[in-house]
Amino acid sequence: MNAGGIIVVNTETVPGKTITETLGVVTGSTVRAKNVFKDIGAGLKNVVGGELRAYTELLGESRDEALQRMVAEAQARGGNAVVNVRFATSAVTAGAAELFAYGTAVKLE
């Protein structure tokens, strides 16, 4: 994903490019709760097993948002790439999850 011209990678360097300056750690996170109705739907699907699509979509969207926030912070710092991106998920409270993305904002030549 090249969000707004910003290169996002989870490798330590951007292959084929040179890093001229590092601008510190940038983070982005969202806390999302499940929808009760979707929870009931997923509960029914849980009887027979398999993929719980409602949750897949929810977490996917949340993670995209976390990444967008991280990218926005990198942009605000004047970086044009984020390297070594990592993701973390933690259960904050019952029925809610925090999706968290962090990386190092850098300037490429």
Added chain:
Amino acid sequence: MAIEALITVLAFFGIAVVPILLIIIAGLVGGQIMKSMQNKLTEREQEIIQKYGKDTLSSLSMTAKREVSETGIVMASLVVGPNYWQQFVSKIQSLFGGTLNYYDQVIALGRNEAMQRLREAADTAGWDEVVNVRLETSKLTPMVSNKESNKAMELFAYGTGIRYS
């Protein structure tokens, strides 16, 4: 008296009969669902291997020493849960300890599916290869924390897509 009797019957039905019925239904249908997931997955894996001639994922930070023209992040995930029958059997197995075969199968299938989705996402975005692939597993908490509700886990795969010039 009649109402009390009715309540007793309904309560018995709710507590004893419905869960057992659901477990039996899950046992009959669930295996079929997993089998069809596995079959579709194998087919899609073959498609990618035929198209690129190899597995496009790699957990190394760089693979070939070739000129790279473009890079970007790729992500894929899915949430899976064991069915009631698998949960029931696993609960009994966990009394004695040892391997929980069903959880093994469900997680392995889910992880393979997540990796295949990563391959497909990379294919759609036009990346030649995905390097530095990382895999993560996380548990989803139930809505009501003290209740044995949905058993679900998220399997997440991400990496850096690269395009050779």
